[in-house]
Amino acid sequence: MSLKNILLATFFLLGMIGCGPVTIYDHKENISEPWTYTRPVRFDYTIKDIDVPYELVVTVSHSQAFQHKNIYVNATTIFPDGSKTTHPLSLQLTNEAGDWAGKCSSNDCDAAITMSSGAYYKSAGKYALIFDQYSRRDSLEGITALAMKITKSQ
Numbered sequence: 001m002s003l004k005n006i007l008l009a010t011f012f013l014l015g016m017i018g019c020g021p022v023t024i025y026d027h028k029e030n031i032s033e034p035w036t037y038t039r040p041v042r043f044d045y046t047i048k049d050i051d052v053p054y055e056l057v058v059t060v061s062h063s064q065a066f067q068h069k070n071i072y073v074n075a076t077t078i079f080p081d082g083s084k085t086t087h088p089l090s091l092q093l094t095n096e097a098g099d100w101a102g103k104c105s106s107n108d109c110d111a112a113i114t115m116s117s118g119a120y121y122k123s124a125g126k127y128a129l130i131f132d133q134y135s136r137r138d139s140l141e142g143i144t145a146l147a148m149k150i151t152k153s154q
Contacts, residue, residue: 021055021151024048028059028147034139041131043148046124053118053153058131058146060091060111064104066142069094074132075115080125088134089115108144118153 025045032039047054060071070093076086093111095101102111121127129148133140 021154023149023151024054025148025150028061028145030145031143033144034141035133035143036139037133039133041146043129044126045129045148045150046126047121048124049152050121050124053120054116055114055149055151055153056116056119056129057149057151058091058113058115059149060093060102060113060143061145061147062093062109062111063142063144064100064107064109066093066109068135068140069098071140071143072134072136074134076128076130076132078128078130080123080127110147 024047025043027043027045029041029043031041070090073089073091074086075089076084078084091111091113093101093109100109100111102109104110131146133143
């Protein structure tokens with residue numbers, strides 16, 4: 001194999017490794033405990049390209065001492081035109097065996113939960129996604145942060 005072909009193959013492989021999902025938003029909001037009904041978590045982001053699908057992943061950070069398998073939230077989306085929709089969601093923190101679904105180290109766990117996969121936005125502009133704690137208890141001990149990551153699907 002010639003040096004030219006080796007260099008071309010190397011650059012091609014490096015280009016393939018470097019290609020991954022394009023992140024358009026990645027933000028984490030810490031929650032001072034306990035998380036109560038009166039303290040929503042808000043993420044503001046901008047969508048510019050409506051011709052591609054997106055992945056939306058929320059990551060729930062919690063302690064291993066958290067006493068529930070899931071948390072209930074109301075997820076409100078505010079659209080660029082000011083309209084909004086609200087949907088109740090159950091964010092599952094354990095797997096079928098009852099073990100923490102996320103990555104855990106020492107006392108902390110991060111559970112990445114796909115909210116939407118291959119979703120298209122109808123219009124470009126500024127959006128907000130607001131999570132209101134909606135569990136049976138007004139105060140949840142052990143939830144330490146929520147993170148939102150939006151990437152363009154491949």
